Amino acid sequence: MTDKIFPTAQDAEAAFYEALERGDYQTMAAVWAEDEDVLCVHPGGPRLRGTDEVLAQWKRIFEGGQRLQVRITQQVVIAGMMVAVHSVQENIVIEGEGPAPHAVVATNVYQRIGPGWRMVAHHASPVPAPAAPPPAENRLPGSATLH
């Protein structure tokens, strides 16, 4: 499942979001590195660790059958020789819902492994609606200020 080579981190990122839109598990599995320390945080979720746990969750999500359209904006790249970090906003439209996208901020980490690049971490969290009061960004829902 992992014969695919992504020559750049950007190629791996493009494949990741194509897999997400299409619900394509094989491509998703090819994008992720195989390691017990890969990490994935879905919006509002806990941290999943290790390729097995991360891919099992993607499989469950894709089997749920929800189709998404994802438009990526505001990409910022932090590029090293072996490790690259891409921060993006995911604008997600859910099939069967209205056209207003859900905004999610994602930190995607890629590592060069042999001849290609693979995803080693994906951390996504919902962006609050602009109408939210300003202090909201420092609070847990219904809780005290964190940071």
Place this chain on the structure above:
Amino acid sequence: MTDKIFPTAQDAEAAFYEALERGDYQTMAAVWAEDEDVLCVHPGGPRLRGTDEVLAQWKRIFEGGQRLQVRITQQVVIAGMMVAVHSVQENIVIEGEGPAPHAVVATNVYQRIGPGWRMVAHHASPVPAPAAPPPAENRLPGSATLH
């Protein structure tokens, strides 16, 4: 404010969490790289971009006077020559609240700049309580499945 040199990414991370606990703005400002593309996502918050915006928010948080105790667990390090990513769980106890910590997952990105390492991205999001129903990790609060 930025004469301090952090010889390793781990040193920068230790200073970051010390600054967070102490409400120490000068140290926080020394930890962050000076660049229009540094990024900070507070738990439940939007993505802040650029040193000015990021530090202004830390200043507001520290001026709020809330004191925190932060215990870091479950660190995973993805280390490159110039870019390093540390994923951690922050266990945050808020002064004046009960002893049960709030759990936050954070992805911290450091870059080697000249002789030292600086933080270039911090992405934090609340970890849901274990009692939450399993599908919650794929949903926005009150919304449909995202990913």
